[in-house]
Amino acid sequence: MKFLHTTVAVAALAAAQITVMGAPAYAARAYIGTYTADPAEPRSGNNNHGEGIYLVNIDDATGAPSNPKLVAKDLSPSWVTLSADHKFLYAVNEVASYGPNKSGSITAYAVDSASGALKKLNTVDSGGSIPCYVSISGKFLLVANYTGGSYSVTRIKPDGSLGETTDVVKPGGPMSVYQAADRPKGMSGSKEPHGSRGHMILPDPSGQYVVGADAGRDQIFVWKLDSNSGKLTEVSVTKSVPGAAPRHFAFSPDGKTLYQQQEQDSRLTVYAFANGKLTQKGSSISTLPAGFEGSNTTSELLIDKAGKHLYGANRNHDTIATMAVQGDGSVKLVANTHTEGTIPRSLTIDPTGKFLYSMNQSADNLTTFRLDVDGVPKFTGKFLGIGSPAVMVFLP
Amino acid sequence: MKLLRTTVAVTALAILFGAPAYAARAYIGTYTPNPADPHAYANGKGEGIYLVNVDETTGALSDLKLVAKDRSPSWFALSADRKFLYATNEIDSYGPNKSGSVTAYAVDAKSGALKKLNTVDSGGAGPAYISVHASGKFALVANYIGGSFSVLPIRPDGSLGEASDVVKPGGPTNSASAVDAPPGQEPSSPNRITHGHMIASDPSGQYVVGDDAGRDKIFVWRLNTETGKLTEVSVTTALAGSAPRHFGFSPDGKTLYQIGEYNARLTTYGFANGKLTQKGQSISALPGGYQGSGTASRLLVSASGKNVYSANRTHNSIATFAVGADGIATKLAITPTEGEHPRSLAIDPSGKFFYSLNLRANNIAAFRLQPDGVPRFTGKFLAVSAPAVMVFLP
Numbered sequence: 001m002k003f004l005h006t007t008v009a010v011a012a013l014a015a016a017q018i019t020v021m022g023a024p025a026y027a028a029r030a031y032i033g034t035y036t037a038d039p040a041e042p043r044s045g046n047n048n049h050g051e052g053i054y055l056v057n058i059d060d061a062t063g064a065p066s067n068p069k070l071v072a073k074d075l076s077p078s079w080v081t082l083s084a085d086h087k088f089l090y091a092v093n094e095v096a097s098y099g100p101n102k103s104g105s106i107t108a109y110a111v112d113s114a115s116g117a118l119k120k121l122n123t124v125d126s127g128g129s130i131p132c133y134v135s136i137s138g139k140f141l142l143v144a145n146y147t148g149g150s151y152s153v154t155r156i157k158p159d160g161s162l163g164e165t166t167d168v169v170k171p172g173g174p175m176s177v178y179q180a181a182d183r184p185k186g187m188s189g190s191k192e193p194h195g196s197r198g199h200m201i202l203p204d205p206s207g208q209y210v211v212g213a214d215a216g217r218d219q220i221f222v223w224k225l226d227s228n229s230g231k232l233t234e235v236s237v238t239k240s241v242p243g244a245a246p247r248h249f250a251f252s253p254d255g256k257t258l259y260q261q262q263e264q265d266s267r268l269t270v271y272a273f274a275n276g277k278l279t280q281k282g283s284s285i286s287t288l289p290a291g292f293e294g295s296n297t298t299s300e301l302l303i304d305k306a307g308k309h310l311y312g313a314n315r316n317h318d319t320i321a322t323m324a325v326q327g328d329g330s331v332k333l334v335a336n337t338h339t340e341g342t343i344p345r346s347l348t349i350d351p352t353g354k355f356l357y358s359m360n361q362s363a364d365n366l367t368t369f370r371l372d373v374d375g376v377p378k379f380t381g382k383f384l385g386i387g388s389p390a391v392m393v394f395l396p
Numbered sequence: 397m398k399l400l401r402t403t404v405a406v407t408a409l410a411i412l413f414g415a416p417a418y419a420a421r422a423y424i425g426t427y428t429p430n431p432a433d434p435h436a437y438a439n440g441k442g443e444g445i446y447l448v449n450v451d452e453t454t455g456a457l458s459d460l461k462l463v464a465k466d467r468s469p470s471w472f473a474l475s476a477d478r479k480f481l482y483a484t485n486e487i488d489s490y491g492p493n494k495s496g497s498v499t500a501y502a503v504d505a506k507s508g509a510l511k512k513l514n515t516v517d518s519g520g521a522g523p524a525y526i527s528v529h530a531s532g533k534f535a536l537v538a539n540y541i542g543g544s545f546s547v548l549p550i551r552p553d554g555s556l557g558e559a560s561d562v563v564k565p566g567g568p569t570n571s572a573s574a575v576d577a578p579p580g581q582e583p584s585s586p587n588r589i590t591h592g593h594m595i596a597s598d599p600s601g602q603y604v605v606g607d608d609a610g611r612d613k614i615f616v617w618r619l620n621t622e623t624g625k626l627t628e629v630s631v632t633t634a635l636a637g638s639a640p641r642h643f644g645f646s647p648d649g650k651t652l653y654q655i656g657e658y659n660a661r662l663t664t665y666g667f668a669n670g671k672l673t674q675k676g677q678s679i680s681a682l683p684g685g686y687q688g689s690g691t692a693s694r695l696l697v698s699a700s701g702k703n704v705y706s707a708n709r710t711h712n713s714i715a716t717f718a719v720g721a722d723g724i725a726t727k728l729a730i731t732p733t734e735g736e737h738p739r740s741l742a743i744d745p746s747g748k749f750f751y752s753l754n755l756r757a758n759n760i761a762a763f764r765l766q767p768d769g770v771p772r773f774t775g776k777f778l779a780v781s782a783p784a785v786m787v788f789l790p
Contacts, residue, residue, distance in 0.1 A: 043435060049582050049689075186758055186779020188441050293779035294735055294759025316736045316757040318712050338732040341688055342710045363710040364580050365688025385580015385687030 027060030028351060029116050029395045032068060033077040033091060035361065035388035040097035049364055049387030053077050053091060053109075055116045056384070058394075063355035063368045064382040072118040074107060078345075078390035079133050086395055087111055088160040089118060090141055094390075096129035104131035104145055106154065108162045116395060121161040127152025127168040128198065137203040137210060140166065140230050144198030144212060151198050151212050151221075153230045166230025169212075169223075171196045176218045180243035180265035182284070185293045187264075199247045199263075205255035209235065209276050215245040215263055222276045235276035241265060241284070250303040250310060257329065261287070261301040261312050268301070268312060268323060270331055282330050287312040287321035289336050300346040305353055309375035313344040313358065320347065320358060320369070322376045335376045340367040340383065348392040355380075359389040366392070420450045420745055421508050421789045422457070425469040425483060427755070427782035438468050438486040438522065440755065440782020445469050445483060445501075447508040448778065450788070455749035455762045457778040464510040466499055470739075470784040473527045473535070478789060479503055480554040481510060482528065482535045486784075488521035488542075496523035496539055498548060500556045508789060513555040519546025519562040525594045530601030531621045534560070538592030538606060545592050545606045545615070547624045560624025563606075563617070565590045570611045574637035574659035576678070580687045584639070584658055593641045593657075599649035603629060603670045609639040609657055616670045629670035635659065635678070644697035644704060651723040655681065655695040655706045662695075662706060662717060664724050676724045681706045681715035683730050694740045699747050703728075703769035707738035707752065714741065714752060714763075716770045729770040734761035734777070742786040749774075753783040760786070 034050020052075075054068035077091035089109040098105040104126040109118040128148020135142045141154045141162060150170040155163035175193060197216030203225075204211060210232060212221040218240040223232035240246045244262035251258055251273070258271045258278060266287050271278040287298055296316040303310050310331060312321040319336040326332055341360025348357045349371070356369040356377045366384040369377030426442020433439070444466040448457045469483035481501040490497040496518035501510040520542020527536050528550070535548040535556060544564040549557035573583040591610030598605060604626060606615040612634045617626035634640045638656035645652055645667070652665045652672060660681045665672040682690050689710045696705045704717040704725050712733045717725035735754025742751045743765070750763040750771040760778045763771035 046435075184779070186781070188758060188781060289734075289775070291775055291777055292759075293777040294754065294757045296757065316754075317734065318732075318736050338712070340683070340711065342712060342736055360688065363688045363690070364582055365686075381683070381685055383683075383685055383687040385578065387580070387582065 028058045030056050030058055030065065030392050031080060031089065031395060032056060032366065032386060032389055033080045033391040034386065035076050035078055035390055038075055038095050038097055048076065050389065051387070053080065053118060054386060058350060062382065063350065063370060063380055065366065065368065065384045068384065068386050071116060072109060072120065077107070080391055080393055081134050081136055082393055082395065083136060083160070086113065090134050092126060092131035092134050092143060094130055094132055096147060099125055102129060103127070103148065104129050106131060106134060106141065106143055106162060108160060110160055111395065124154060124162045125165065127165055133200045135202045137225050138227050140225065142201040142210060144201040146197050146199060149196035149198060149216060151201050153225065153232060155230055167232050169232050171214060171217060173217065176216065177243040180241050182241060182267060183265040184288060184296060187295050200249060204273065205251050205253070211249065211258070213246040213249055213260065215247045218242050218244055218246060220246055220260060220278060222278070236278065238278040247298060248301040250301050252303065253305065253307040259301060259303065259310055259331065261298050263297050266296045266298050266314060268310070268331060270329065285331055285333055287314055287333065288317055292317065299344060302347050302349055304349060304375065311347050311356065313347050315343045318342055318344060320344070320377055324375065337369070337377050340379055341365045345390045346392070351394050351396050357392055359392060361388050361390060364388060422448050422450055423472065423481065423787050423789060424448060424780055424783055425472050425785040426780065427468050427470055427784055432489065438470065442782040445510060446780060450744060454776065455744065455764060455774055456776040457760060457762060460778065460780055463508060464501060464512065469499070471525050472785060472787060474787055474789065475528055475554070476532055478505065482526050484518060484523035484526045484537065486522055486524060491517055494521060495519070495542065496521050498523060498526060498535065498537060498556060500554060502554055503789070516548060516556045516558060519559045520544035520592065527596040529604065529619055530597040533621055534619065534624055536595040536604060538595040540591045540593060543590035543592060543610060545595050547619065547626060549624050561626050563626050565608060565611065565613065567611060571637035574635050574656065576635065576661060577637070577659045578682060578686050578688060578690050580689065582689045594643060598667065599645050599647065605643060605652070607640045607643060609641045612636055612638055612640060614640055614654065614672060630672065632672040641692060642695040644695050646697065646723060647701040653695060653697060653704050653725060655692045657692050660690040660692040660708060662704065662725055679725065679727055681708055682711055686711065693738060696741050696743060698743065698769060705741055707733070707741050709737045712736055712738065714771055718769065728768065731771050734773055735759045739784045740786065745788050745790045751786055753786055755782055755784060758782060
């Protein structure tokens, strides 16, 4: 009887595997972070329709994601990053309700590579409210806090959980202007007084430097991270256009060029990056079609593996700007592609480089595009309904 | 000297009338700041009613000029003789009852200037639609928050009287989502009451039709043009949770096209003797395979009746439908609006140009209508804060 059981089980397993391995063939999986209701903010549920972190399978042939499976209930995990070995996932909790200081938080998860399940390890203070970006430098987690106006460094313990905060950089100084002189005609922009707004923090490709964009006081910081103490030391500060709000940036594959997208004037600036210093190359270009009037704020910026194309997300115009890197290193806008949904919070390219995804936060959907030889995304017709998507990372 | 003066004047006039040639003008209504509730839908950075010139050749809009400071004039209608303009004030703070209001303006035909005549209670909070009854003697108002439909007498001088009737449908609340809504559609708030979203005469002028987007009903009334009272002729129950929002009639008045806000679907009805009879199945205004949230807003029928258009707010697109010989609409194309949250659409009097009022992109995008009726973007934008409605002044 035991033998029979085993045989049946094996046969069932084989059958199940054949079914799983049949069409559609899943080449990769991805985690999707969403905005969720925060019980501390009664109105947050009106706009935030997600429940946490979801897992989807990606069809290799069509790029279509499968129905999402909730793998971690969490508070607004709006940005996530995987460790280099894909064993751990770190998520910001984009809230202003953590602890007595009404800070934000970051949560560490262990990844079950077979099932994709996430096991929560711990949650710690992010060093400021509304953390919106997280990345890894060696043994440290780097976080940009938007409302808190700070950048923090947190030690990653050998077991993958988060340890002590080793540094919090909170730039001071005078406020910048509200509106950039080179914004689109009719762009109303913010009128609320604000200080620094940490929007992104990331090591450069060489790993020698850490770069941070301050969308509140219009500057780009370059630091060195002490790999023992976890302290940041300032190397340079580059002033952007006042009011432009440098938000997300991307490095060329060789690390010698930094492309900086500006949220409030919808423009992209090219900088040479050498010895931890930025030198602007040429004039900035608009991510919007010629003649655009009205309001728009950019969000994500991506670069393809070859370093030939940049993809910027336009919110309000709700398009993907494809920008081609020219022979002289300058950048040219070549297309604006409808995102097929409102408020693209971020974009992602799959590991094969064939597909591009737009996280349309206010449309509660994710749309799939194919990257053609010209580098311009073409909509595949595939929508995935998911509440308030914010970020997507692949688990190869 | 006199001759010289005349010559100079004529030359100046010639320059004035030189290129670009303005074929028409249009009023644009906007949402204005709502300090009491910044999270409210009816909130924007507009200042009131604007006038623009429309270029006959390119469709481009220019010379935006504020002609009336007013509170959220988010819908308006011109009298048949174009001498008066009636604007809703989409607010919930008018008078002791915290109602909405309607403002009457006299139109200066030459300059396009607006002179305020008076403001009256709209008969409910959050008025979202106004039209002038076929008799020309009454303004009809749909109140969204207040959940009512009201009739306001138009006085001989064009100003408005107090409401002659306010219809406030009661009854059980309806479903928060429709069974045929797109997968992933975020449900609307539960326990919805009546939400008056549109009210207008049918082309014959014999009936008045009203959309209740809260309780999913389409009312047909007769209006007594002496008393200004509405008498119910029929009530059609739309699909639960679909939120019938805007409708349009075929030019012969025999067909009514109804767009559902929460299922983004178009339903065709035969209209006869004040009664609606559904024809065929409803069709989605969204692309095939759409998932996510999708709320429809404006519906338009072309002057020829050959095309029906609707606006998709979360998908930010215009759905073009072709009307078949049987009057039933089929989907022809989906065109991006070039801006977020199209609150409304407008076709110019020549029928050549089409405009999308992109509320959250703070712009209006101009399209040219192709021979098949599908709008193609002209590349022309006009920045205007929180645009909500556009009406042409030919």
